[in-house]
Amino acid sequence: MDELDSAIVRLLQTDARQSNRELARQLGIAPSTCLERVRALTRKGVIRGYHADIDPAALNRGVQAMVSVQVRPLSRAVINAFKSSAAAMPEVMSVYVLSGGDDFLLHVGVRDLDHLHGFLLDRLSKRKEIVGWRTSMIFQQVREVAPERLPET
Amino acid sequence: MDELDSAIVRLLQTDARQSNRELARQLGIAPSTCLERVRALTRKGVIRGYHADIDPAALNRGVQAMVSVQVRPLSRAVINAFKSSAAAMPEVMSVYVLSGGDDFLLHVGVRDLDHLHGFLLDRLSKRKEIVGWRTSMIFQQVREVAPERLPET
DNA sequence: ATTGAAACGAGTGAGTC
DNA sequence: GACTCACTCGTTTCAAT
Numbered sequence: 001m002d003e004l005d006s007a008i009v010r011l012l013q014t015d016a017r018q019s020n021r022e023l024a025r026q027l028g029i030a031p032s033t034c035l036e037r038v039r040a041l042t043r044k045g046v047i048r049g050y051h052a053d054i055d056p057a058a059l060n061r062g063v064q065a066m067v068s069v070q071v072r073p074l075s076r077a078v079i080n081a082f083k084s085s086a087a088a089m090p091e092v093m094s095v096y097v098l099s100g101g102d103d104f105l106l107h108v109g110v111r112d113l114d115h116l117h118g119f120l121l122d123r124l125s126k127r128k129e130i131v132g133w134r135t136s137m138i139f140q141q142v143r144e145v146a147p148e149r150l151p152e153t
Numbered sequence: 154m155d156e157l158d159s160a161i162v163r164l165l166q167t168d169a170r171q172s173n174r175e176l177a178r179q180l181g182i183a184p185s186t187c188l189e190r191v192r193a194l195t196r197k198g199v200i201r202g203y204h205a206d207i208d209p210a211a212l213n214r215g216v217q218a219m220v221s222v223q224v225r226p227l228s229r230a231v232i233n234a235f236k237s238s239a240a241a242m243p244e245v246m247s248v249y250v251l252s253g254g255d256d257f258l259l260h261v262g263v264r265d266l267d268h269l270h271g272f273l274l275d276r277l278s279k280r281k282e283i284v285g286w287r288t289s290m291i292f293q294q295v296r297e298v299a300p301e302r303l304p305e306t
Numbered sequence: 307a308t309t310g311a312a313a314c315g316a317g318t319g320a321g322t323c
Numbered sequence: 324g325a326c327t328c329a330c331t332c333g334t335t336t337c338a339a340t
Contacts, residue, residue: 012205052165060303100289136253
C-alpha cells in the first residue's frame with residue numbers, strides 16, 4: 001500500500017464504474033499499469049468488491065431504525081444463533097455484534113412505521129433469548145462515501 | 154420499478170463492475186435495452202452511485218466502535234452543528250441522527266484501541282454540548298450486500 | 307514494476323419494428 | 324419500449340525495458 005495504491009482505492013471508492021483509462025489518466029500512469037495495480041489490490045483482498053448504491057426508498061426501505069438488543073445467556077451458541085437468524089430477516093440490513101451495554105445492534109429498513117411495528121412484534125418478540133431491546137428511529141444519515149486511509153502513527 | 158428494474162438493481166448491488174453486456178445476458182435482454190434501463194434508473198435517482206468496498210484494515214480502521222451520544226439543548230442549531238463537526242472527524246465513518254434515547258450514533262473506525270481512546274478524549278470530551286456518551290466495540294458485522302426490495306404490502 | 311502497441315471485447319446511437 | 328447492426332472506444336495481453 002504505497003501512495004499510488006491509496007489514490008486508486010480513494011478514486012474507486014468515489015466512483016467504482018469509471019473506466020480503467022480514466023483512472024490511469026487521473027493518476028498519470030499507463031492504463032496497463034493501473035489495471036495491474038487494481039488486480040493486485042483485489043488479489044490481496046484490499047478491494048473486496050464493487051456495489052451500486054441504491055436509494056433506500058426505491059427498495060421500500062424509506063423508514064430506518066437502529067434496534068439494540070440484549071440476549072441471555074451470553075454464550076457463543078446463543079450469540080451465533082441470534083446473529084444468523086437476525087441476518088436472515090429481510091428487514092435487517094446489517095447486524096453488528098457488540099460488546100458493552102448491548103449485545104447486538106440491528107440496522108433495519110422497512111416501508112413504513114406499520115412495518116417497523118410488525119418487525120418488532122413478529123420477529124423480535126417471539127425470540128426467547130432476547131431479554132430486552134430499544135428502538136431508535138434514524139432521521140438522517142451522513143455517510144463518508146470514501147473514508148480516507150488513516151495515518152500509521 | 155418493474156421486475157426488470159428490480160433485477161438490474163439487485164445485480165448491480167452484487168457486482169457494480171460487470172459489463173453492460175454481461176448484465177443484459179443474465180437478464181435475457183439486448184445490451185442497448187439494458188443500458189437504457191440503467192440510465193433511466195440513474196436519472197430517477199434510484200441508482201445513486203457505485204462504490205468499491207475496501208477492507209477496513211487496509212484503511213487503518215481495523216478497530217471499530219459505535220458511540221451513542223446525547224447533546225443538550227436539543228435544538229435544531231445544536232443538532233446541525235454537532236452533525237457537521239462529527240461528520241468532519243476523520244475517524245467517523247457514519248453519523249446517524251436518531252430519535253429515542255440517544256440523539257446521535259457515530260460509527261467510528263480507527264487503527265487500534267489507543268486511537269479509539271484518543272478519539273473519545275480529544276474529539277468528544279472537548280465539546281460542551283455533549284452531556285453523555287456510551288461506546289460499544291464492534292466485534293463482527295454481517296452486512297447484507299444486496300438488500301432486496303421489500304414487497305409493497 | 308512499468309510501458310506501448312496490437313488484438314479483442316464492450317459501449318453507444320441510428321434506424322427499424 | 325425493445326432489437327439489430329455498425330462504429331467507436333476501452334480493456335487486456337504480451338514482449339521489451
